[in-house]
Amino acid sequence: MSRFRCLLLASLISARLRSSCLTIFQRFAFLMLAATIVPALAAETRCPGNVASVPFRFVNRHLIVVAISINHTGPYDFLLDSGTQITIVDPLVAAALHLNTQGAAVVSGAGSGQSATYAQLDLVEAGSHSVEKQKVLVYDLHPFPSDLHLLGILGEDFLEHFDLLIDNAHRMLCLDKSAAMRAEVKGPHIPLAAAAEVDQAGPLAAFLVISVRLSDGLRPVRLMIDSGANESVLFNTSEYMVLRPSLVPPVDFRGVDGMRTTLSALPLQDVKIGPLKLPAMSFFSLARTDKDSSVKGFDGVLTTGSFRRVFIDHADRFAILEPR
Secondary structure, three states: EEEEEOOOEOOOOOOOOOOOEEEEEEEOOOOOOOEEEEOOOOOOOOOOOHHEEOOOOOOOOOOOEEEEEEEEEEEEEEEOOOOOOOOOOOHHHHOOOOOOOOEEEEEEEOOEEEEEEEEEEEEEEEEOOOEEEEEEEEEOOOOOOOHOOOOOOOOHHHHHHEEEHHHOOOOOEEEEOOOOOOOOOOOOEEOOOOHHHHHOOOOOOOEEEEEEEOOOOOOEEEEEEOOOOOOOOEHHHOOOEEEOOOOOOOOOEEEOOOOOEEEEEEEEEEEOOOOOOEEEEOOOEOOOOOOOOOOOOOOOEHHHHHHHEEEEOOOEEEEEEEHH
């Protein structure tokens, strides 16, 4: 799927994980239209609050690749994806680390299902920042072009342990458990939806959902802040937008299940997020007109690539978005 965007809505069953079903949303914006790699520039050494930074590189414009260590081995290149609820490890890494299977799962897309397993990592490290006893999904990442050498997806279940700053301008990731960054990152606090308001199954990480007004919108829309999307995508647009014709031809994307989906560019939207006013932002929508009933809890995804910096306070559930 364009970006192997899997919104993994499933149950991580405690102790002994039984067979679960994980639903893959068409995380469209992730299809690698081209295997474009943007090398990392020399990153600043420190984040706000003198927090140690983690450098990253861009793939295909906005997608973020960060080097992580697993169980004191690596580094491994992982996609940083705040829109995936559970961290994913490629079977090649799982085999090299002799990870023990802790349960079976089925990753299901449109008309297909692919097998996966659960495992637990002793330690996941991004720079000097770490999380212990991280549950992960072991799943084949074949949709990624092989020359990108991506070996996993670092999901929101890792990121939620920290205050998070994605600094696109300096290509660095900032993670903080001390609240030191919070005092230094300035800007309006945009409330995140409470975890209970976001549709999800099981004790997975809550999606980062904010309320957004579009110039063609008939009501506010709920968009998920998504670092794993290279474009912003809206679902079921006929329900809440005045649809105007676009001069941009539709684009085909291939999903992780091999199915193709067509996206259409919407007319540029003037966007209001809290007190922020952002002119002429681009969005895509499903080209089909029938309702996608699998999409619940939000109306689309908002790529972090649209902003200079994105700060997420997981404890108090707010975001600070700095326009480019």
